[in-house]
Amino acid sequence: MMLQQFFKQFLLSCKLNRGIALWVRFQPRSLCVDNELLSRVPIRSYVRIMGKYLFSLYLLTLFLPIGVQAEPQQRILALTPHACEMLYAIGAEATVVGAVDFCDYPVAAKLLPRVGSYSGINVEAALRLHPDVAVVMSRNVSGVSMLEKMGVEIVVSNPLNFEDVFDDILTMGRLSQCRHKAKLLVDQLRARLQRVRSRGRSETAVFYEVWYDPLLTAGGPSFISDLIHEAGGRNVFADLKVETPHVNVESVVRAKPQVIVIPLENRNIDERRLFWEQWLGKKTVRFIAINPDLLHRPGPRLLDGLEQLQQALSETPSSDGVVQMLKSSGVGY
Numbered sequence: 001m002m003l004q005q006f007f008k009q010f011l012l013s014c015k016l017n018r019g020i021a022l023w024v025r026f027q028p029r030s031l032c033v034d035n036e037l038l039s040r041v042p043i044r045s046y047v048r049i050m051g052k053y054l055f056s057l058y059l060l061t062l063f064l065p066i067g068v069q070a071e072p073q074q075r076i077l078a079l080t081p082h083a084c085e086m087l088y089a090i091g092a093e094a095t096v097v098g099a100v101d102f103c104d105y106p107v108a109a110k111l112l113p114r115v116g117s118y119s120g121i122n123v124e125a126a127l128r129l130h131p132d133v134a135v136v137m138s139r140n141v142s143g144v145s146m147l148e149k150m151g152v153e154i155v156v157s158n159p160l161n162f163e164d165v166f167d168d169i170l171t172m173g174r175l176s177q178c179r180h181k182a183k184l185l186v187d188q189l190r191a192r193l194q195r196v197r198s199r200g201r202s203e204t205a206v207f208y209e210v211w212y213d214p215l216l217t218a219g220g221p222s223f224i225s226d227l228i229h230e231a232g233g234r235n236v237f238a239d240l241k242v243e244t245p246h247v248n249v250e251s252v253v254r255a256k257p258q259v260i261v262i263p264l265e266n267r268n269i270d271e272r273r274l275f276w277e278q279w280l281g282k283k284t285v286r287f288i289a290i291n292p293d294l295l296h297r298p299g300p301r302l303l304d305g306l307e308q309l310q311q312a313l314s315e316t317p318s319s320d321g322v323v324q325m326l327k328s329s330g331v332g333y
Contacts, residue, residue, distance in 0.1 A: 073095055073176075073177065074132045074175055074176060075095065075129065075131045076092075076095045076132070076133045076134075076135065077099070077126055078098070078099045078100075078109075078135055079121060079134055079144075080103075080137045081100075081103045081105070082157070082298050082299035083172065084099050084103040084105075085106075085297065085299040085300055086157075086168065086169050086172045086300060088109060090173055091181050092172065095176040097112075098112060098113045098125075098129045099112040099113070100114060100116045100121070101117040102118070105301070113125070116141075118141070120143050121143030121147065127150060132152065133153045133154075135172070136154060136156055136157070137156070137157065139154065157172075159298035160223060160298075161226060165189075166189065168298075169182050169185055169186050169189075170182050170183065170186060189300065193303060196307060199232065199310065200232070202233060202313045203234050204313045205233070205234050205236050205256060206228050206234060206235055206236060206257060206313070207252055207259070208235065208260075208261045209260060209262050209263075209272070212272065215248065215249065216244050216246060217237050217240075217252075218243075218244065219242045219245045221242070222244065224296075225237075225238050227295055227306055227309065228261075228309070232310055232313055232314065233309075233313045236252075236255035252276075259285065259288055259313060260285055260287050260288070261287075261290060262290070263289075263290055263291075263292035263295075263296070264290065264291060265292045273287050288309070288312050290305065290308075290309070291305075294308070295309070
């Protein structure tokens with residue numbers, strides 16, 4: 001594109017300009033003449049000859065391979081699992097040169113070199129991959145500031161709502177030169193979110209067991225509380241102004257949840273079901289076991305988790321179906 005613009009500007013600047021005669025002297029010998037002959041040829045002849053010559057070169061630029069005009073591909077460190085999923089979802093996996101622990105989706109991401117975890121980045125290992133950009137959850141992670149001092153561009157991705165997720169997917173598209181695919185994905189996710197919002201609300205009372213010892217739940221400011229609301233449910237602890245508050249069993253009993261959501265993360269769903277049935281009674285509450293990655297990672301699969309959660313909240317309990325599984329699924333990548 002730069003070469004095409006050059007010739008456009010050059011042709012305009014040379015319009016009936018006597019200075020074009022001097023330009024001729026720098027052309028190939030087949031186009032040049034000696035100074036004596038040059039002085040006797042009318043300037044209009046130069047304009048006509050050079051106009052044809054430059055126009056031919058301009059046409060040639062139209063057929064140059066696109067690759068010649070492309071910007072160099074960025075080398076990206078995906079230092080948070082949701083950013084890794086975003087990059088793969090938009091077809092930018094070739095730009096990802098390294099990742100951290102828990103970057104495990106899709107399966108191909110497991111093969112990426114590991115350069116750290118949530119607690120910190122191995123700067124030496126990261127720099128060996130010659131990155132241009134590092135996508136992180138926070139600048140406060142150990143090693144991030146050193147990467148920046150060494151010339152690596154730092155991009156923070158910590159979405160707090162769906163709009164943030166969509167914006168960050170578009171950012172990943174800009175970084176990886178996959179803008180078109182990123183926009184297509186965002187348009188698809190927006191349409192799915194709109195369909196979820198257009199359905200009737202169940203207002204099912206939900207207790208989300210973030211952890212069991214100590215007992216933690218999702219408070220009002222949390223992303224999970226927002227997901228419960230989007231799915232048509234009601235978080236029984238939405239009034240708490242802490243993102244992940246400590247609660248006790250008695251407060252859960254008083255809240256009278258109709259559904260308890262339990263992430264399948266280092267715990268046994270049957271044991272948790274039996275525990276809560278001792279306090280809430282059998283067949284008075286339903287249990288939904290989920291793959292936590294579907295609701296805890298603010299990435300492309302978030303809509304999968306939201307749609308499944310909405311469906312589970314609106315279903316009528318079966319006689320023995322106290323446990324419903326939200327399966328892991330992807331978005332076509």
